[in-house]
Each structure stands twice: as C-alpha cells, then as structure tokens.
Amino acid sequence: MADPLRSALFNDLYELTMAQAYAAEGMEAPAVFELFFREMPAQRNYFVAAGLDDVLTCLEQLRFVEDDLEYLRRDHQFSRAFLDRLRGLRFTGDVYAMPEGTPAFPNEPLVQVVAPMIEAQIVETLVLNQVHFQTVAATKAARVVHAAAGRAVVDFGSRRAHGTDAALKVARTSYLAGAAGTSLVLAGKLYGIPVFGTLAHSYVQAHDDEWAAFEVFARQYPNSTLLVDTYETLQGVRKVIELSRRLGDRFRVHAVRLDSGDIGALAKQARQMLDAAGLSQVQIFVSSEMDEYRIAELLAGGAPIDGFGVGTRMAVADDVPHIDMAYKLVAYAGAGRMKLSSHKVSYPGRKQVFRVVEQGRVVRDVIGQHDEHLAGEPLLQPVMRDGVRQPAGRVSLEDAREHASREMARLPDAMRGLDRVDPPYRVEISAGLRSDADNLRRALERSQLGSA
Amino acid sequence: MADPLRSALFNDLYELTMAQAYAAEGMEAPAVFELFFREMPAQRNYFVAAGLDDVLTCLEQLRFVEDDLEYLRRDHQFSRAFLDRLRGLRFTGDVYAMPEGTPAFPNEPLVQVVAPMIEAQIVETLVLNQVHFQTVAATKAARVVHAAAGRAVVDFGSRRAHGTDAALKVARTSYLAGAAGTSLVLAGKLYGIPVFGTLAHSYVQAHDDEWAAFEVFARQYPNSTLLVDTYETLQGVRKVIELSRRLGDRFRVHAVRLDSGDIGALAKQARQMLDAAGLSQVQIFVSSEMDEYRIAELLAGGAPIDGFGVGTRMAVADDVPHIDMAYKLVAYAGAGRMKLSSHKVSYPGRKQVFRVVEQGRVVRDVIGQHDEHLAGEPLLQPVMRDGVRQPAGRVSLEDAREHASREMARLPDAMRGLDRVDPPYRVEISAGLRSDADNLRRALERSQLGSA
Numbered sequence: 017m018a019d020p021l022r023s024a025l026f027n028d029l030y031e032l033t034m035a036q037a038y039a040a041e042g043m044e045a046p047a048v049f050e051l052f053f054r055e056m057p058a059q060r061n062y063f064v065a066a067g068l069d070d071v072l073t074c075l076e077q078l079r080f081v082e083d084d085l086e087y088l089r090r091d092h093q094f095s096r097a098f099l100d101r102l103r104g105l106r107f108t109g110d111v112y113a114m115p116e117g118t119p120a121f122p123n124e125p126l127v128q129v130v131a132p133m134i135e136a137q138i139v140e141t142l143v144l145n146q147v148h149f150q151t152v153a154a155t156k157a158a159r160v161v162h163a164a165a166g167r168a169v170v171d172f173g174s175r176r177a178h179g180t181d182a183a184l185k186v187a188r189t190s191y192l193a194g195a196a197g198t199s200l201v202l203a204g205k206l207y208g209i210p211v212f213g214t215l216a217h218s219y220v221q222a223h224d225d226e227w228a229a230f231e232v233f234a235r236q237y238p239n240s241t242l243l244v245d246t247y248e249t250l251q252g253v254r255k256v257i258e259l260s261r262r263l264g265d266r267f268r269v270h271a272v273r274l275d276s277g278d279i280g281a282l283a284k285q286a287r288q289m290l291d292a293a294g295l296s297q298v299q300i301f302v303s304s305e306m307d308e309y310r311i312a313e314l315l316a317g318g319a320p321i322d323g324f325g326v327g328t329r330m331a332v333a334d335d336v337p338h339i340d341m342a343y344k345l346v347a348y349a350g351a352g353r354m355k356l357s358s359h360k361v362s363y364p365g366r367k368q369v370f371r372v373v374e375q376g377r378v379v380r381d382v383i384g385q386h387d388e389h390l391a392g393e394p395l396l397q398p399v400m401r402d403g404v405r406q407p408a409g410r411v412s413l414e415d416a417r418e419h420a421s422r423e424m425a426r427l428p429d430a431m432r433g434l435d436r437v438d439p440p441y442r443v444e445i446s447a448g449l450r451s452d453a454d455n456l457r458r459a460l461e462r463s464q465l466g467s468a
Numbered sequence: 469m470a471d472p473l474r475s476a477l478f479n480d481l482y483e484l485t486m487a488q489a490y491a492a493e494g495m496e497a498p499a500v501f502e503l504f505f506r507e508m509p510a511q512r513n514y515f516v517a518a519g520l521d522d523v524l525t526c527l528e529q530l531r532f533v534e535d536d537l538e539y540l541r542r543d544h545q546f547s548r549a550f551l552d553r554l555r556g557l558r559f560t561g562d563v564y565a566m567p568e569g570t571p572a573f574p575n576e577p578l579v580q581v582v583a584p585m586i587e588a589q590i591v592e593t594l595v596l597n598q599v600h601f602q603t604v605a606a607t608k609a610a611r612v613v614h615a616a617a618g619r620a621v622v623d624f625g626s627r628r629a630h631g632t633d634a635a636l637k638v639a640r641t642s643y644l645a646g647a648a649g650t651s652l653v654l655a656g657k658l659y660g661i662p663v664f665g666t667l668a669h670s671y672v673q674a675h676d677d678e679w680a681a682f683e684v685f686a687r688q689y690p691n692s693t694l695l696v697d698t699y700e701t702l703q704g705v706r707k708v709i710e711l712s713r714r715l716g717d718r719f720r721v722h723a724v725r726l727d728s729g730d731i732g733a734l735a736k737q738a739r740q741m742l743d744a745a746g747l748s749q750v751q752i753f754v755s756s757e758m759d760e761y762r763i764a765e766l767l768a769g770g771a772p773i774d775g776f777g778v779g780t781r782m783a784v785a786d787d788v789p790h791i792d793m794a795y796k797l798v799a800y801a802g803a804g805r806m807k808l809s810s811h812k813v814s815y816p817g818r819k820q821v822f823r824v825v826e827q828g829r830v831v832r833d834v835i836g837q838h839d840e841h842l843a844g845e846p847l848l849q850p851v852m853r854d855g856v857r858q859p860a861g862r863v864s865l866e867d868a869r870e871h872a873s874r875e876m877a878r879l880p881d882a883m884r885g886l887d888r889v890d891p892p893y894r895v896e897i898s899a900g901l902r903s904d905a906d907n908l909r910r911a912l913e914r915s916q917l918g919s920a
Contacts, residue, residue, distance in 0.1 A: 018471060019471050019472065019632075020635075022630045022633075026632055026654050027652075027663060028624075028626060028652060028653070029626070029663045030665035030667050030668055031665075031668075032653065032665075033688075033689060034667055034670075036688070037685055043674060047670075084799065091663070092663070108572050112897050137670065140627070140668075141627050141635075146631075148628055149628075149631050174593050175596035176597070178604075178631065178789070179473075179598075179631055179632075179634040180473060180478055181632045182631040182633065183593075185630075192551050198479040199482065200479075200593070201478075201481050201632055202472060202477040203478055203664050205622055212481060213485050216482055216485075216589075216592075217807055218805075219486045222490075222495060222797060222805065224915075225916070232493055233489055236492060240485075246808070247916040251917055252669070320911065328790045330791075332630070332789040334789055335628070338780045338784050338791050343627075344670070345670035345674060348673070354674065355669055355697070400581075434773070436569065462808055464678050464699040464703070465699060
C-alpha cells in the first residue's frame with residue numbers, strides 16, 4: 017500500500033462534494049485560505065510552526081490515481097465530468113508560510129494557500145492534519161529541550177505515538193526543536209537524523225544472569241548504554257562497575273540507564289558509586305514518564321543526569337494534544353470573506369505578520385494586510401509559486417533546526433520557560449486590517465441577516 | 469514512498485542491536501512476548517481491544533528491502549552476516565490474541581507473540597504502536613457511541629488526529645465501536661465504511677449570499693445536510709425553511725447542522741421552527757467540541773439532536789490519550805521470565821484469560837497459565853500459526869463490529885457508562901500463575917541480587 021500521506025483521498029468528503037458544486041457553478045476564481053489557531057492554551061507561551069515540508073511535498077505530488085477515481089465513481093455520487101476533472105487535477109497555486117521552527121501566536125497565519133477554489137479547498141484536511149500535529153509536537157519538544165537545559169533529549173515515543181505517521185513526525189519535530197535524535201530507525205532513514213538505542217529489559221531477562229547479559233552486550237557494542245534496573249537498579253550499577261574491573265582498558269561503556277523507581281535519588285547514588293570507582297566518564301541516562309515538568313523537577317533537585325529518553329508524554333503532547341487550529345477562507349474572487357460569530361474573532365483578506373525586534377529580542381507581532389508596509393520582519397515567505405517550490409520552501413531539516421534555535425533564542429527568557437507568562441506575548445491587529453473587518457462585518461450584517 | 473506501517477524499519481534501534489547480539493550468541497530459541505496494560509485510568513471502566521488486523525498484516529508482510537539494508541549498513545554498526553540474516557528474515561511465529569472489539573482489563577494479554585527470539589523482538593514497536601493507539605481510540609469511540617444512545621455518531625476527526633495513520637485508525641476503530649461512519653474519504657476506500665459529508669463555512673462564504681449557497685447546494689445534492697451557522701444559526705434555519713417552500717416536493721434536505729453557539733438551546737429552537745414549518749423529517753445534526761461528556765449533557769438537557777459529528781476530542785482521545793501498555797518477555801527457551809520491581813506486578817509464562825459469564829453478563833476474568841483448564845470462556849485465540857493467518861485472525865471489520873457490540877452488551881450496565889464503577893471489574897490471577905510468579909521471584913532474588 018502507498019503512504020496514506022500521499023493519497024489524494026486523504027480529505028473529508030465535503031471537500032469533494034463542494035468541489036463538484038463549485039465546478040458546476042463555474043466558481044473557479046482564486047481563493048485564499050489561511051491556517052491559524054485562535055487561542056493560546058494555559059500551558060503554552062508560544063507554538064513552534066512545523067509541518068510545512070510535508071504539506072509542500074504533498075501539494076507537489078497531488079494526483080488522483082485511477083483506483084481513487086474508481087472508488088469515487090462506485091461509492092459516491094460524482095459525475096463523470098467531475099471525475100475527469102479530478103484525473104487531470106494538479107496543485108497550481110501559491111503558498112506563503114512561516115518557515116518551520118518559527119514561534120507562532122494566536123490569529124497569525126502559519127500557512128496561506130492562494131489557488132483556484134477547488135484546489136485550495138480539497139487540500140484542507142491534509143494541510144490541517146500535518147501542520148496541526150507537527151506544530152503541537154514541535155512545541156512540546158521545544159519545552160522538553162528547554163527543560164533539559166543543554167542535556168541530551170532523545171525521542172523514545174514511537175511505541176505510544178498515535179500511529180506510524182505520528183511516530184515519524186514526533187521524531188522529526190523533536191529533532192527540529194533541538195532533541196539529539198530518536199530511537200525510531202525509520203525516522204533516521206527518512207530524515208537523516210541520529211538514531212540511538214540502548215537495550216531492553218527483555219535482553220537481560222532472556223539471559224540467565226544479568227551480569228552475563230551486560231558482559232556479552234558490552235563486548236559486542238563497546239560504547240553501549242546499559243539498562244541497569246531489570247532486577248534492582250543499584251545492584252545493576254555494581255555489576256557495571258565490576259565489568260569495568262574485569263575489562264580494564266577495554267571497558268568503554270558510555271552510560272547506565274535508569275528506567276524505574278526514584279530516579280532522582282537513584283541517579284545521585286549511581287553517580288557516587290561510579291565516581292568512587294573511577295568511572296566519572298560513564299554517563300547517567302534516564303527514562304520513564306519523562307516530560308518537561310518531570311525533567312525540570314529532577315534537575316532542580318540536583319539529579320546528576322546527562323541525558324533523557326523522553327517517550328509517551330512528549331509523543332502524544334499529553335498536556336496539550338490539540339489546539340483550535342483552522343483552515344479558513346479569507347478571500348474569494350478578490351473580495352475578503354469572513355464568518356460572523358459572537359465569540360470568534362476573524363479577519364478577512366490575505367495577511368502578513370510583522371515581528372518587531374528590539375535589541376535582539378522579539379517584543380511584539382503585528383498582523384496586517386498582506387501588502388501593508390509595517391515595521392518589523394515579515395514572517396510569511398513565498399514557499400510555492402504556481403505549484404512549484406520556491407527557494408524559501410526548500411529548507412533542509414538541519415537548517416530548519418538552526419532557524420528554530422535562533423528564533424527561540426530571540427524570545428523573552430520567561431516565555432521559553434514552563435510557566436505561563438502574564439501578560440502574554442503581544443499580537444496586534446493593524447488599523448487597516450481592523451477597518452477591513454469592521455466594514456465587511458457591517459456589510460454582511462446588512463446582506464445576510466435580513467435576507468430570509 | 470511506501471506506507472511507513474509496512475516498513476521493517478518501523479522499530480526502535482535497540483531491537484536490531486539486541487537481535488544482532490542474540491544472533492551472535494546463538495540465542496535463537498522461542499520467546500513469548502505478551503502485550504498488556506497495567507492500570508485502568510480513573511476515566512475508564514474497560515478498554516476495547518483493537519489493532520490486531522494491522523499487526524497481522526504487517527507480520528505477514530515483514531521484509532527488509534535492499535534500501536533498508538543499505539541504510540543499516542551505511543549508518544549503523546551491523547555486520548554483513550547479520551544484514552544477510554535480515555534480508556532473508558520472515559515472521560514464522562504464532563500469535564494468540566483477543567479478537568478486536570473484546571473488552572480488556574488490566575494485566576490481561578491482548579496479544580501474545582510466540583516466535584524465535586529475533587523475530588519476536590524486532591516487531592515490538594510495531595505491535596505496540598498499532599494496538600496501543602487503536603485500543604485507546606476504539607475505547608474512546610465506544611464511550612461516545614454509548615453516550616449518543618442510539619443516535620448516529622460520525623467521526624469528523626481527520627484534521628486534528630495525530631497524523632495520517634491516526635486519522636485512518638480513528639475512522640476504523642470508531643466504526644468498530646459502533647459509529648455510523650467517517651468523513652475521511654480514504655478510510656471509506658480502505659476499510660469499506662460509510663463516508664459522510666456536509667458542507668463547510670467556506671462554501672457559504674464564497675457565495676455572495678447564504679441563501680444562494682443553500683439553494684444551489686441542495687439542487688446538486690438533494691439529500692444534503694446544510695450547515696446553518698455561518699452568519700447566524702436561526703437565520704440559517706429560516707433560510708432552509710424558505711428553501712422548502714420554494715422547492716416544494718423537490719425539497720429533500722436531510723438535516724441542518726449546528727456548529728457553534730449554545731448548541732442545546734439552538735437545537736430546541738431549530739426543532740420548533742422546523743416542526744412548525746411542517747419539516748419534522750429534517751434532522752438536527754450537531755458538531756463542535758463534541759465528546760461523550762458533552763453529548764451526555766446535551767441529551768440530559770433534552771436537546772432534540774439526531775446525530776453528532778465528533779472530531780478532535782475523540783480523534784486524540786484527549787482525556788486518556790495513552791495508557792501504560794507494554795510488550796514484555798514472559799518466557800524464553802521454555803522458562804518463565806519476569807522483571808523484579810517493587811511496584812510493578814508481572815507474571816511469567818504464556819497465559820490464557822478466562823471470562824466468566826453468568827446469566828448472559830460477564831462477571832469476572834481469571835488470568836491463568838495458558839494450559840490451565842479453568843471455568844469461563846478463553847479469550848485468547850490462535851490468530852496466526854507459523855506466520856500464516858488462521859481463521860480466527862481473518863475477521864472482517866463488519867464482523868469485528870458485531871462482536872464488539874455483542875461483547876459490550878454483556879458488560880454490567882454501569883460499566884458502559886461514563887462514570888467510574890467502584891469496585892472495578894474483577895480480574896483474578898489463578899493459583900497456578902501466582903505460584904509460578906512466587907517461585908520465579910524467589911529464584912531471581914537468590915540468583916540476581918547477590919551476584920555482583
């Protein structure tokens with residue numbers, strides 16, 4: 017089977033039924049859709065934009081294959097003419113976006129799609145699915161990396177991530193956000209990122225003796241990390257020390273891994289024992305229910321930990337597993353469009369985000385009309401034109417990782433921390449954009465609310 | 469690119485390094501791994517086992533392709549002999565499992581893999597990734613379907629599920645758990661499940677007039693569901709009523725969809741307006757931040773709702789997005805294996821789960837040795853033998869859905885509800901299994917804890 021991410025049927029049915037209606041009505045003018053989120057959850061100060069690279073790859077490769085068309089013909093009410101239209105459909109539009117790794121705030125477009133209505137509409141689910149999750153995951157990872165304060169963070173989440181695509185994207189976005197690498201081999205192959213492994217309890221258990229397991233594993237992999245808690249953690253550490261005595265100069269074990277119990281206390285005891293045995297070069301690597309809060313707590317307690325394997329909680333972003341991200345029509349046929357709603361603010365027309373920097377630190381963003389000239393760095397870059405990636409859309413993961421690191425360093429210090437900053441980061445709406453919204457709201461109230 | 473789910477590299481690096489060590493040591497005896505979870509979270513009374521079908525498909529198709537081997541050769545320290553071994557590797561083992569849709573409880577094996585050590589070890593990540601998430605997702609969906617009390621539930625979660633694989637698996641498992649279908653077209657194609665669609669706000673906005681949008685859409689799709697809240701919900705309902713007057717006999721609109729505001733109050737007002745206009749056949753379908761709690765609250769308040777579009781919260785299972793599911797070695801070379809740990813109970817050896825049923829209702833489970841003869845229905849079925857699916861492993865999604873429905877109906881009534889039952893469902897450990905565990909624990913304490 018092909019990768020679901022590359023299927024043109026990865027969409028919600030209404031996108032295709034609306035597309036057929038648009039085709040029937042001759043509504044083929046350019047549309048502008050923007051992807052943004054509305055609110056900052058209480059547990060976050062920023063989000064890290066991610067997922068763009070997959071979106072652009074999918075747009076470049078968008079094709080309905082015969083198999084797809086046959087399914088649509090057989091199971092759904094689409095006309096032959098529309099299916100022929102889908103057969104020839106390619107994405108021919110433009111995309112503007114924040115580079116991956118850019119901190120993003122409420123109401124700021126992360127991605128803008130400017131394309132003939134049908135093309136822009138049928139990619140809704142795909143764009144949202146990838147940018148929503150990768151942004152959620154990159155942000156969680158950025159917090160974990162910050163909490164680890166320079167110590168290595170390795171993604172261990174593949175087994176509990178929500179499916180295979182999520183596992184890959186957690187590996188990718190955690191590396192983007194500064195993690196050292198992942199345990200997931202396929203992510204190493206696909207993204208060229210470092211892959212790390214230790215050993216499992218099963219390996220120790222399968223041997224009749226823990227000592228024998230350590231000895232044979234360290235002989236095969238001299239620089240390995242030995243998991244010491246299968247039976248009793250400090251006994252496991254003693255066996256590693258004994259191994260160093262027996263192997264002498266050939267002992268090159270890189271680290272011991274603690275995976276259960278009172279990790280903070282055990283790390284201190286293990287460190288003392290290793291140091292007393294002259295093994296100060298052997299690092300302490302820990303795992304088990306790690307996240308940014310637990311890591312901060314361990315380090316605040318003085319635990320002498322050199323690296324963290326971070327699994328489940330980072331992989332599912334368990335404190336903020338979703339945000340209210342939407343892909344909304346803001347212009348059609350050259351005219352601004354918006355919903356009317358008492359509690360959801362929205363602004364019509366294509367936009368630009370201007371980031372104002374003072375003395376090397378970002379201080380506020382201003383969301384304006386796309387062609388306004390406002391102070392600050394414009395964040396939205398042309399990443400695709402006429403369906404073809406532009407230089408700004410061809411960024412390696414290594415370069416995106418460096419960009420993320422630089423941009424995170426420009427945030428106010430407190431914002432990078434785990435606690436909510438109050439007041440939150442300032443995001444202003446330009447006078448021009450507010451005026452557009454007010455005018456359109458009044459026009460819609462006149463035309464739509466009295467018309468039935 | 470191929471589907472990541474079908475890649476033999478969807479594993480954690482330690483599985484391959486351990487496998488190479490096992491090969492070097494000649495540790496090729498059969499191993500038994502069991503997949504289970506340890507604790508019932510406070511928000512759940514049961515879990516619905518799911519994910520087996522994908523696991524079996526992956527095991528049948530397990531292959532290291534040249535591209536994988538080349539990556540492993542280039543980037544990692546594997547010997548030529550081991551890579552040759554991987555080239556020829558197929559899964560030749562046996563699998564026992566609970567059928568998909570079976571309610572499962574703590575410490576019960578959902579899946580058992582009995583295979584030569586290397587084969588059983590390298591599928592760890594894949595088995596966990598699929599069964600963990602699909603079980604979490606099926607369980608959330610079962611609760612949502614229960615809360616909807618016979619009304620239609622449609623999965624709308626594809627855009628906020630964690631990646632493409634999760635979106636597909638949410639569609640699949642929600643159907644397994646009793647949902648009517650999904651909005652995700654690709655899930656309809658792959659799983660043969662019903663696909664539903666309405667229309668988006670963007671469609672209404674793209675037209676200069678909401679009324680015109682309804683009229684043209686209903687003409688193209690007579691049985692459609694019209695989204696009425698783009699500008700003001702009850703005005704939208706009035707436009708649908710006006711449409712019925714104009715179309716007369718040709719009016720066949722199926723439902724109105726409410727997606728914002730005070731859904732309970734709006735549903736009542738919309739129902740009154742539709743009924744007063746003689747449109748009692750037009751259903752009310754609602755969406756926006758739905759989950760089992762919200763649905764129960766709306767129905768308890770008497771909201772006249774016929775169907776629910778349930779998105780984000782079901783798709784990410786946001787109140788329980790992960791459980792402590794593990795894949796643990798329980799036997800190697802014919803001998804039971806276990807970890808020692810002060811707070812994590814585990815039992816050695818291959819097991820069977822016996823479900824005791826009285827007067828048509830399940831009353832308790834007993835976990836015993838696999839060859840014990842205990843009262844109750846044995847839940848673990850032979851689903852794969854020598855790498856080949858057995859009849860019990862070839863179950864259609866429709867049949868699994870019926871099985872789930874029957875098994876849910878046998879649970880005590882209170883357990884199907886949203887509140888925690890106290891005491892929880894009884895899961896006993898047989899005397900034989902307890903004795904095995906005690907004996908092995910004592911032996912390990914003697915042999916492992918004094919040996920360094």
